[in-house]
Amino acid sequence: MHQQALDKVNAAARHPDAQAGFVRQLDLRIAHHLSQLSPAPARLVEAARDAMGSGKRLRPYLLHLVAGDAADGDAVLDMAVALEMVHTASLIVDDLPSMDNALLRRGRPTTHARFGEATAILTAIGLLNHAISIANGLNGMDDGQRGALVSILSGVMGWQGLVAGQELDLNGFSDADGADDALDRITRINALKTGALLCAAVEAGAILGGREDGKRSLLRRFGEDLGQAFQIADDLIDMLSDSAATGKDCQKDVGKETYLAVYGADEALRRCRALLASADEALVGAGLSPDPFRCMIDAIFTPMLDRVPQAAPKAGAAR
Template sequence: MEALKLYQAKIELFLDDALQNLPANPINLQEAIRYSTLNQGKRIRPAMLLAIGEIFEIEENKLSAPACALELIHCYSLVHDDLPAMDDDNLRRGKPTCHIAFNEATAILVGDAQQTLAFEILATENKISAEHRIEMIQILSKSAGVNGMVAGQQIDLNSENTEAPISLDELKTLHRLKTGALIKAAFLLGACQSTKFEQYRPVLENLGESIGLAFQVQDDIIDIESDTQTLGKTQGKDEAANKSTFPKLLGLEAAKGYRDSLIEQAKNALKSLPNNSKTGKNTHRFLEQLIEFIAQRNH
């Protein structure tokens, strides 16, 4: 997707700029933060944020801070998720994970630093009004914390190696929190500076939740169908950890059908968003292609 590459290039520049002011010492912490942040991720969440911002006609210089903050939270979650006490993985995006490249204690601190830096960036961005900065901090903290990603991660840990798998409804709740909350945050953060935000908030939440679940269902599918080299992380980890997954509960073909129904739900929600006549860009089409990419990706 050429359009996604353009967004990715912008986000890499935003992140690199955000990390320019890291303190010189301790140098190993600075190196580890950059290693775990500037590692060519897909940058799907901040790309969605920027695209939604375009649809709601928000200036790009008012979107770079929330885009950076969102991706830093995502990067921190991956660093901690890979730790031995969590998913215990040695590969991330085709490279040694942070605790392998550095050490476990440094990896914990890197995640802590990425998380706090995300909120520092939002709190100090003077291109955004104080009111909108507070709203963004509220959205992101709720999505990342005990009402979102952290709660989902704990439910995921609780569901490993249990005698009976969790129910389908419980699995959906798990991933609405662990994966979907940050994806939903991308849409809310991208639009919250618009005067139309409250009017469209239910649509944006529905869009984010549908994409978030579809993203996770496809993650479960490619953990079975892809390979370690393509994935950039260890293939088959979910099965090895006896995790509850959508293919495990539904069967592989039914899981694919559920993913496709979520994709259609997301596309229908997308049609309800306003047309971005000011930018003249076909941002709706980009988001539709991105939704399709989520269902087709193999890593």
């Protein structure tokens, strides 16, 4: 085999190890931060540990990749923990009885199912605040960087982030929200609910890695496209799978206005692939070495999209 091709194979084989190595470090850092919560009430700490105990760690790894090897490793790990706390808080909130009313997440009982609704809400708020305090207390940053990282976190959960996406997803658009066509509504909800946190990971990584400002809009497009693609793949899985396969409550989206529901599974699959191609193009344009990103994205999307039958049923038929 040609040496260049061999290098490529070896590099591809190294990436999953690199990701697993990062996740091991991250899990240790998460445990460290959670051990600092005492003297918080023991039940809250237990609920936080339980909720943070597993996950794909996609956003932290994305942050790590964008930050690159030149970034301060400790700051990257701390900020990765903060992002994962915000992500976990958003899942706890989404799963609540008054929202998606889900009892399973990552194959285990959701936080409210195990600890009760009140403790779940308080744990989510505690995690959000702790994420802010981690970013606000980062060492080795200049104050402008620290302020920007705090701003990313408070923005992603706020009025123009996850909270807005969840409100629109649950209660729909009012006239004042001005979204007349389905594609606009779907794209906005996906951007707020999924894209915002991926963009936050990418933007925080760009700050920590000192990426030049000119590349940031391309990195942002990468995060946005990835978010849209991820949500479409998630909707496909929700329709086609059962809880045993995904580890969370499925067919929760029946009757919801999703890309899948409006355009059918074939078109959703096509759109998902086009978004991934666009994300890849943005990544290459931003000058980042694409291989580890591609490896991570393949590892997420291939098992999701492989489950979709070639001649998938139109979503309308399933409603």
